[in-house]
Amino acid sequence: MGFWKSLFSGSDAPAAAKAAPLERYVADGSDDRANRIFFSTEREIDLYELEELCDAVGWSRRPLRKVKKAIQHSFLVVSMWEQRGVQRRLIGFSRATSDHAFNATIWDVVVHPDFQGKGMGKALMKFMIKKLRSEDISNITLFADPHVVNFYRNLGFMSDPEGIKGMFWYPD
Numbered sequence: 370m371g372f373w374k375s376l377f378s379g380s381d382a383p384a385a386a387k388a389a390p391l392e393r394y395v396a397d398g399s400d401d402r403a404n405r406i407f408f409s410t411e412r413e414i415d416l417y418e419l420e421e422l423c424d425a426v427g428w429s430r431r432p433l434r435k436v437k438k439a440i441q442h443s444f445l446v447v448s449m450w451e452q453r454g455v456q457r458r459l460i461g462f463s464r465a466t467s468d469h470a471f472n473a474t475i476w477d478v479v480v481h482p483d484f485q486g487k488g489m490g491k492a493l494m495k496f497m498i499k500k501l502r503s504e505d506i507s508n509i510t511l512f513a514d515p516h517v518v519n520f521y522r523n524l525g526f527m528s529d530p531e532g533i534k535g536m537f538w539y540p541d
């Protein structure tokens with residue numbers, strides 16, 4: 370935990386999430402911000418860097434033109450970056466689609482294996498939820514892989530609330 374304390378601006382990881390988009394800090398360039406973890410809502414992400422991150426957790430590759438389109442059309446895109454000096458590294462990502470009024474669905478939650486188990490995923494999710502709540506979205510859903518159900522449960526997500534079942538249709 371000490372490692373993250375030194376990288377976040379405070380001892381509380383989600384507090385770092387209050388940071389404005391990354392550009393501001395790069396432009397600012399002050400030394401005390403040299404080694405940090407930042408969240409960004411900027412959606413101009415290097416797709417190859419994102420693909421590397423997804424490769425690192427063993428996700429199947431998706432056509433980049435479709436990933437680009439999905440990002441462009443998402444309601445919220447959050448990336449998590451490690452900044453060491455002038456070097457930036459994409460270490461986490463998530464996005465949400467929404468009807469802009471009632472509902473949002475969170476997709477593609479990922480933290481690089483080098484950074485897992487350190488509270489990063491939790492901080493990323495809390496940041497997502499906070500941003501969606503700030504847009505007055507009250508119904509936040511997601512699709513959890515079986516091995517991460519408890520990760521989301523810890524964050525307050527329920528499976529089958531009041532018996533409601535997620536249902537899927539796939540082409541044959």
Ligand SMILES: CC(C)(COP(=O)(O)OP(=O)(O)OC[C@H]1O[C@@H](n2cnc3c(N)ncnc32)[C@H](O)[C@@H]1OP(=O)(O)O)[C@@H](O)C(=O)NCCC(=O)NCCS
Pocket residue numbers: 426477478479480481484485486487488489490491492512513514516517518519520523
């Ligand atoms: C799932 C993932 C985002 C979690 O990120 P992380 O940074 O490792 O998680 P954190 O360190 O923030 O863990 C937060 C809490 O969840 C728990 N947790 C983490 N991964 C978990 C898992 N797979 N199952 C159950 N609990 C888990 C942690 O023990 C921790 O508990 P605590 O608050 O009581 O200490 C990350 O492991 C990941 O990117 N996995 C590969 C991609 C993936 O499967 N994404 C989800 C697709 S639905």
